[in-house]
Amino acid sequence: MATLRLVPTSGVPIEIVKDAALVGRDPNADLAVADGSVSRKHARIEKRGESWAVVDLGSANGTYVDTQKVAEAMLRDGQELRFGGVSFRVQLSDAPDLGATIAASSLPGGTLPALPPLPPTGPFPMVTEVPKAAAPPSPPPPPTAEAPLPPKPAAPKASPPPPPPPPSKAGAPPRPPAPLPVAAPAKGKGPVFWGVTGCCGCLTLLIILGVIGYFGARYWIQGPQDTVKSALGEIRDGKVDKAYDRLSEIYKSRLSREQFESELNSHPGLKGYKSIEFTQVEVLNDVAQLRGLVTSDSGSKEEVRVELHKTGSSWEITLLEIWDRNSFLLPVLSQARG
Secondary structure (H helix, E strand, O other): OOEEEEEOOOOEEEOOOEEEEEEEEOOOOOOOOOOOOOOOEEEEEEEEOOOEEEOOOOOOOOOOEEEEEEEEEEOOOOEEEEEEEEEEEEEEOOOOOOOOOOOOOHHHHHHOOOOOOOOOOOOOOOOOOEEEEEEEEOOOOOOOOOOOOOOOOOOOOOOOOOOOOOOOOOOOOOOOOOOOOOOOOOOOOOOOHHHHHHHHHHHHHHHHHHHHHHHHHHHHHHHHHHHHHHHHHHOOOOHHHHHHHOOOHHHHHHHHHHHHHHHHHOOHHHHHEEEEEEEEEEEOOOOEEEEEEEEOOOEEEEEEEEEEEEEEOOEEEEEEEEHHHEEEEEEEHHHHOO
């Protein structure tokens, strides 16, 4: 059975002995923290089977697990748990067993294995023969004495001079030559036109980038969601083997096919899976963490947490936790309120 200890930055560790402990600035709290950043009733620590969870009670400065603000989260060994500005390190005496969850831990240390290195590429192909450059064409043979010389081109004929202007009348001044026609200047685009065109171009580029970013993000998170939905659909249709094949090899080494089916049978709501509503989706590189609420045909609800790892072009499940919100969480909350 896992024992929870909270180790402060200075001082002795605090061991949680109750199944539900109140944390706050209230002197009557189970874990009283005399700090201005902590609310009077800040959070509650609950024991859930073989695991521990923290639930924020609407505090002013929030509850954080590993620098992430949470409303409710499961605790793991080595995590940082912070109430307002007061931090503790989570220390669990031993890892939880397979109980209400299908798996209590994912991989050693809570991290995914490093991807195998890419196979070494072969050397570049060597050029075994260099093509020879084509020989320049041989010059034409010199003309012989018998060959006639080409005729000289005829000189161009000189154009006749222009006729002299007609004589003007006596006493009349000479008429000046007519001015050459001047082409009208071409009408260019004004600064307003180019300003409007530039703004429209920038706006169009921003819209295109936004659409690409939106659909790119949806494509990136759609893969893990589709994998979880497919696994739940296969469990509902009785295709346990296909759902089991979606687990990673390391996960399979810890959870046999029989144990997987036995744990599924302890959650009858999955047999009538109707839909899932994802409440949290986090994807970082090749690792994804999802939380959601599964609704069955009978109306029962079960909360699931799934971790996945991308291998090649497919996602593999490395952790699957399930607990019944109606039959498990509600009694714990009612005892804590009482």
